[in-house]
Amino acid sequence: MLKSYRFLCGAFLFTLFIPIEVGHAQTISYADAITTLSQACGADIKKHCKGVNLGNNAIQSCLQENQAKVSPTCTATLAQVGASIQKRQAAQANVASICRGDAARHCKGVQPGEAHLLGCLLKAERVVTDECNQAITDAGWR
Amino acid sequence: MISASGIRNALALAALLVTGSALSEPLTNQQLIQSLGQVTEAAPAVDPAVLMEEITANVGKGVAALPNFAQLAAMPQLTVEINFEYGSVAIVPESYRTVGVIADALHYPTLLGRKFLIVGHTDSTGDANSNLTLSLRRAEAIRDALSTTFAVPPDRLFAIGVGEEMPLDAAHPTAAANRRVQLINIGWAQ
Numbered sequence: 451m452l453k454s455y456r457f458l459c460g461a462f463l464f465t466l467f468i469p470i471e472v473g474h475a476q477t478i479s480y481a482d483a484i485t486t487l488s489q490a491c492g493a494d495i496k497k498h499c500k501g502v503n504l505g506n507n508a509i510q511s512c513l514q515e516n517q518a519k520v521s522p523t524c525t526a527t528l529a530q531v532g533a534s535i536q537k538r539q540a541a542q543a544n545v546a547s548i549c550r551g552d553a554a555r556h557c558k559g560v561q562p563g564e565a566h567l568l569g570c571l572l573k574a575e576r577v578v579t580d581e582c583n584q585a586i587t588d589a590g591w592r
Numbered sequence: 593m594i595s596a597s598g599i600r601n602a603l604a605l606a607a608l609l610v611t612g613s614a615l616s617e618p619l620t621n622q623q624l625i626q627s628l629g630q631v632t633e634a635a636p637a638v639d640p641a642v643l644m645e646e647i648t649a650n651v652g653k654g655v656a657a658l659p660n661f662a663q664l665a666a667m668p669q670l671t672v673e674i675n676f677e678y679g680s681v682a683i684v685p686e687s688y689r690t691v692g693v694i695a696d697a698l699h700y701p702t703l704l705g706r707k708f709l710i711v712g713h714t715d716s717t718g719d720a721n722s723n724l725t726l727s728l729r730r731a732e733a734i735r736d737a738l739s740t741t742f743a744v745p746p747d748r749l750f751a752i753g754v755g756e757e758m759p760l761d762a763a764h765p766t767a768a769a770n771r772r773v774q775l776i777n778i779g780w781a782q
Contacts, residue, residue, distance in 0.1 A: 480699070
């Protein structure tokens with residue numbers, strides 16, 4: 451009895467949470483992504499990567515080269531940050547194709563250009579498809 | 593034609609310039625999008641190479657009054673604070689977020705396709721020529737971080753350094769307020 455209750459409970463939680471995770475390609479801003487890096491790796495950067503810069507992958511390379519000395523939290527965060535930035539980039543690149551149909555339906559006669567289209571799609575949020583709304587959210591353009 | 597929000601932004605910027613310091617409140621993406629996204633009718637053409645030539649020919653004399661620099665003042669812009677290791681071009685980790693916030697703004701659709709001038713400034717401590725070089729290399733470090741780590745197309749970004757030649761607080765040339773970075777929308781790419 452207890453067992454089946456627990457099972458049901460688990461099944462309930464399963465249906466409750468899984469669809470949300472699948473539907474949401476959660477992305478975070480570039481600012482939040484890089485803040486995670488500075489918080490997790492700031493001390494290591496100052497200690498092991500003095501004079502090394504953020505651009506051209508230099509900080510990442512330096513932290514990787516010094517992995518033996520760098521804190522495990524920093525090493526773990528490093529991969530995460532790169533993935534977060536790429537995810538946001540991909541989300542931004544996908545908006546145009548995901549929202550093409552919505553733009554054609556709801557934004558006829560809007561001046562060309564991504565900014566004008568976005569303005570139209572944001573105003574039309576209620577009638578825009580869930581996929582397009584989600585794509586705009588994932589791009590960080592709300 | 594200046595819209596109401598344009599005026600508000602201009603005032604916000606004016607307040608920023610008067611207080612003389614970069615933002616005391618944390619910089620937000622929205623602030624940048626609004627300040628940098630103001631529409632300028634017939635923005636004058638700005639050639640970063642010409643600006644660098646002018647500044648190099650006028651080290652120690654100041655440049656704010658030179659025609660090419662004077663016209664920058666009218667363009668949509670924001671002053672931000674990005675800190676570097678002492679005497680180095682390495683951005684300190686505490687300032688990574690500010691670079692990230694700028695990246696978020698530059699990837700926003702209303703600013704896509706715009707060109708931005710990144711202007712580095714120092715205070716008057718030290719040699720004027722060294723300050724010019726340092727400010728240029730620091731502006732370039734910001735440009736490189738934006739164009740590599742944050743994938744802003746490099747053809748939209750231009751870095752120049754003006755050293756100590758355009759102090760915000762001319763009465764106190766060594767004041768911290770003079771060490772700053774200006775981000776200026778210089779019009780459409782292509």
